[in-house]
Amino acid sequence: MNHDLTHLPRVGDALADRPGMSPQALDDNFSDLHPPLTQRQAIIESERCLYCYDAPCIEACPSDIDIPRFIRQISEHNINGAAHTILEQNILGGSCARVCPTEILCERSCVRNHDAECQPVLIGLLQRHATDHMQFDAHPFERAADSGRHVAVVGAGPAGLACAHRLAMFGHRVTIFEAEAKPGGLNEYGIARYKMTDDFARKEVEFLLEIGGIEIRHGQRLGHNLSLARLHTDYDSVFLGLGLGTSRRLGLTGEEAPGLAPAVDYIKELRQADDLTRLPLARRCVVIGAGNTAIDMATQMARLGADEVALVYRRGVEAMSATGHEQEIARANGVRMVTWAKPVEVLLDAGGRVAGMRFEKTRAADGRLVGTGETFEVAADAVFRAIGQGFDGDSLSDPAAGELARDGERIRVDEAFRTSLPGVYAGGDCVAPGQDLTVQAVQHGKLAAHAIHQDLLAKQEAA
Amino acid sequence: MTTLPQGPDTGLVNGVDLSIDFVGIKAPNPFWLASAPPTDKAYNVVRAYEAGWGGVVWKTLGEDPPAVNVSSRYSAHFGRNREVLGFNNIELITDRSLAVNLREITAVKQAWPDRALIVSIMVPCEEAAWQHILPLVEATGADGIELNLGCPHGMPERGMGAAVGQNPDLIEQVARWCKQYYAKPVIVKLTPNITDIRVAAQAALRGGADAVSLINTINSITSLDLDAMVARPTVGGQSTHGGYCGSAVKPIALNMVAEIARDAPTRDLPISGIGGISNWRDAAEFVALGAGSVQVCTAAMLHGFRIVEEMKDGLSRWMAEKGYRSIEAFSGRAVANTTDWKHLDMNFQTIAHIDQDTCIQCGRCYIACEDTSHQSIAKLVDAGGARRYEVIEEECVGCNLCQITCPVQDCITMLPQETGKPYLSWDQDPRNPFRQAG
Numbered sequence: 081m082n083h084d085l086t087h088l089p090r091v092g093d094a095l096a097d098r099p100g101m102s103p104q105a106l107d108d109n110f111s112d113l114h115p116p117l118t119q120r121q122a123i124i125e126s127e128r129c130l131y132c133y134d135a136p137c138i139e140a141c142p143s144d145i146d147i148p149r150f151i152r153q154i155s156e157h158n159i160n161g162a163a164h165t166i167l168e169q170n171i172l173g174g175s176c177a178r179v180c181p182t183e184i185l186c187e188r189s190c191v192r193n194h195d196a197e198c199q200p201v202l203i204g205l206l207q208r209h210a211t212d213h214m215q216f217d218a219h220p221f222e223r224a225a226d227s228g229r230h231v232a233v234v235g236a237g238p239a240g241l242a243c244a245h246r247l248a249m250f251g252h253r254v255t256i257f258e259a260e261a262k263p264g265g266l267n268e269y270g271i272a273r274y275k276m277t278d279d280f281a282r283k284e285v286e287f288l289l290e291i292g293g294i295e296i297r298h299g300q301r302l303g304h305n306l307s308l309a310r311l312h313t314d315y316d317s318v319f320l321g322l323g324l325g326t327s328r329r330l331g332l333t334g335e336e337a338p339g340l341a342p343a344v345d346y347i348k349e350l351r352q353a354d355d356l357t358r359l360p361l362a363r364r365c366v367v368i369g370a371g372n373t374a375i376d377m378a379t380q381m382a383r384l385g386a387d388e389v390a391l392v393y394r395r396g397v398e399a400m401s402a403t404g405h406e407q408e409i410a411r412a413n414g415v416r417m418v419t420w421a422k423p424v425e426v427l428l429d430a431g432g433r434v435a436g437m438r439f440e441k442t443r444a445a446d447g448r449l450v451g452t453g454e455t456f457e458v459a460a461d462a463v464f465r466a467i468g469q470g471f472d473g474d475s476l477s478d479p480a481a482g483e484l485a486r487d488g489e490r491i492r493v494d495e496a497f498r499t500s501l502p503g504v505y506a507g508g509d510c511v512a513p514g515q516d517l518t519v520q521a522v523q524h525g526k527l528a529a530h531a532i533h534q535d536l537l538a539k540q541e542a543a
Numbered sequence: 544m545t546t547l548p549q550g551p552d553t554g555l556v557n558g559v560d561l562s563i564d565f566v567g568i569k570a571p572n573p574f575w576l577a578s579a580p581p582t583d584k585a586y587n588v589v590r591a592y593e594a595g596w597g598g599v600v601w602k603t604l605g606e607d608p609p610a611v612n613v614s615s616r617y618s619a620h621f622g623r624n625r626e627v628l629g630f631n632n633i634e635l636i637t638d639r640s641l642a643v644n645l646r647e648i649t650a651v652k653q654a655w656p657d658r659a660l661i662v663s664i665m666v667p668c669e670e671a672a673w674q675h676i677l678p679l680v681e682a683t684g685a686d687g688i689e690l691n692l693g694c695p696h697g698m699p700e701r702g703m704g705a706a707v708g709q710n711p712d713l714i715e716q717v718a719r720w721c722k723q724y725y726a727k728p729v730i731v732k733l734t735p736n737i738t739d740i741r742v743a744a745q746a747a748l749r750g751g752a753d754a755v756s757l758i759n760t761i762n763s764i765t766s767l768d769l770d771a772m773v774a775r776p777t778v779g780g781q782s783t784h785g786g787y788c789g790s791a792v793k794p795i796a797l798n799m800v801a802e803i804a805r806d807a808p809t810r811d812l813p814i815s816g817i818g819g820i821s822n823w824r825d826a827a828e829f830v831a832l833g834a835g836s837v838q839v840c841t842a843a844m845l846h847g848f849r850i851v852e853e854m855k856d857g858l859s860r861w862m863a864e865k866g867y868r869s870i871e872a873f874s875g876r877a878v879a880n881t882t883d884w885k886h887l888d889m890n891f892q893t894i895a896h897i898d899q900d901t902c903i904q905c906g907r908c909y910i911a912c913e914d915t916s917h918q919s920i921a922k923l924v925d926a927g928g929a930r931r932y933e934v935i936e937e938e939c940v941g942c943n944l945c946q947i948t949c950p951v952q953d954c955i956t957m958l959p960q961e962t963g964k965p966y967l968s969w970d971q972d973p974r975n976p977f978r979q980a981g
Contacts (some may be wrong), residue, residue: 124624127624130905130907130950131907132905132906132907133905133906133907133909134906134910134922134930135905135906136904136930139928154624164854189902191904191905192903194903194951196901196951216641407878407907
């Protein structure tokens, strides 16, 4: 980790002070947040689906999964059929079943929310049931005959992986260039540990690669040891699934002090940790932000054994990008939500380490956020910023990359995920449209693969 | 649990008199247990009486040596949530000796004089066999007999059960022997495994039967084990057809009861209704189509004898609400309204109406009508993507399909239309090429 938390005590040190806590109890705190359905529960839940025509849940699914169809297949004990229905639209259906905010997507549109029932079909858990219990003798999707084309995919996150898999189905060879040591992107490094357990991200990627024709090269970072210009020349097409590599800064002095770190860095370390007791523990913790990353950070620190966790946001709860469901998870774990307050100063102790934050109270005036001038302090052993992710500026620094049209900092694409550079496509969090959801990244990758395939065919015909 | 001391069952439930007199057989309520595994021996029958059943038809007696049953006997047709829609058995008649059964029947009737006790019998189709067994049964003091001429499995292969019940001449003959050698009421139990149930009922009437009971079980195979490629229930590596019962057969039974109730020769022949009766509403339906008592088996086998409590409670409350002071008061009330198709009013018209306030926009009515019926429901989507389903009244033929497929209670209603046209039967309809003149 770039940011120094080494002065903090370890999680294991604090275990002894806490009645009822043990390494085992700690591990339990990071087991499945929503336990999977049993076979019987899945059958009963599947029967609740009304098998709507032109179902609203399908319209709400960013990856176009035929939800009523796969649920009916579960109810008919056709688990492999159900899994196939899911995976043919969303090859990362297993992780999406775990991380999708279904409460604002498919489950929100379920007709069973109607007043008389007020309880949607548990689509996410049913999707997990199907993908957890599928048993294929061979990979369920086939590669078409080799096309002789070779596509470069940058980033082995959900967008890049989905794109690569669909390209493989079309018979194209794919090489994925990945900066990190493991594939999976945020599924591997960025999801709260209790949302995706048991090395699921790795297993899902292994499953996806079974289709064949996809190679992953690790330690390849665009703008460092990889240039877009080179890829553009060497490959028939390029897909950019870069994600958003840097964490936005607070813009305050003292931001480099030991004890202040980006939440995503801590979450990454937590996800990769073999032994949770060795993680740094902020007994008094402040998290700044209002998205799912902020919630995940705050909740996980509380579950690691922190005494006080405050999540501070400059606006009210209704403006938070974390869903109501996510907010409730945080509250249920004892996280204190502090709203209408913005950070104005990092408080340091005599040794120059973080001792807390000073906030200024805010209010909305004609829709704009203004400070009231009134301030307060929150003591903290560590402060984590989770105020959004931004582009890693270096990644698009080479001349070819510099030509890519942008919307703000993100890459501009058309409806088929073509960038302004012919032969270069992009999708996932690094492009302009969307809500930075895993399921959306998968859809982008899939649709971009279709566009790449069509464009390659058109080129072939033209030649 | 504290229970109040009980005297004889007066038949009064919630102030309503549920008692019946069915061809002279008196019972405190119309709920009888059908001849079947639950009525095989005194222990079960006493438990049934304790639970409040109005009567019991003792499991079929036969000649000694008693029948021998196989292991693995039942199977089911399950609904999507493992609810039992239909039930299938390959059990034969009693597998206990005649003497043991007769002794127990005598003792039970003495101990429970206020309850109906009817004895089911099946012996070979020979006069001597009936002449032998009937006095023995009469000596038990039981209230009547029911002739098992319907058992569809095992016994027909030996010339009994349905082998008799499918031959009207034999039905008539056996009924006549029974009336000759037995003084109390004789009920003939009919098999549904026959083309026209009215023929069998008429035969029973000719033979002098006091009543008929129906339906016995229907020949069935409920399901297969597709790995072993054998039907259920599986005996070793084989199976055989069984007798089907349970709520899935209720519609078939109701129709057969109605056929007999509205057929001129058997119009006044008392009927004990059997077939998938699972609750008070089912029972009331059988009574409304002419049954004077009802017999239950599968529902008790699935839930125990206690279900009769709710049956009596629910039926009595409904009767009180409707002002029916006895079972007889509404028995047969729906018979006159059950007629041949040709007597239906060709001028009647009903049209579906969708209550937009309760509609949940699932689209089931739409796709059912669009794909398989009359394209009478329009799917409208507004600018915001909100959907709305509306009936196209001029296209709607009033088939009820949308109402049936709708998951919301009372969301779709069928509204009879004021056509201003008089009643017109098919016989009178000018569109009928064979219309009767005049």
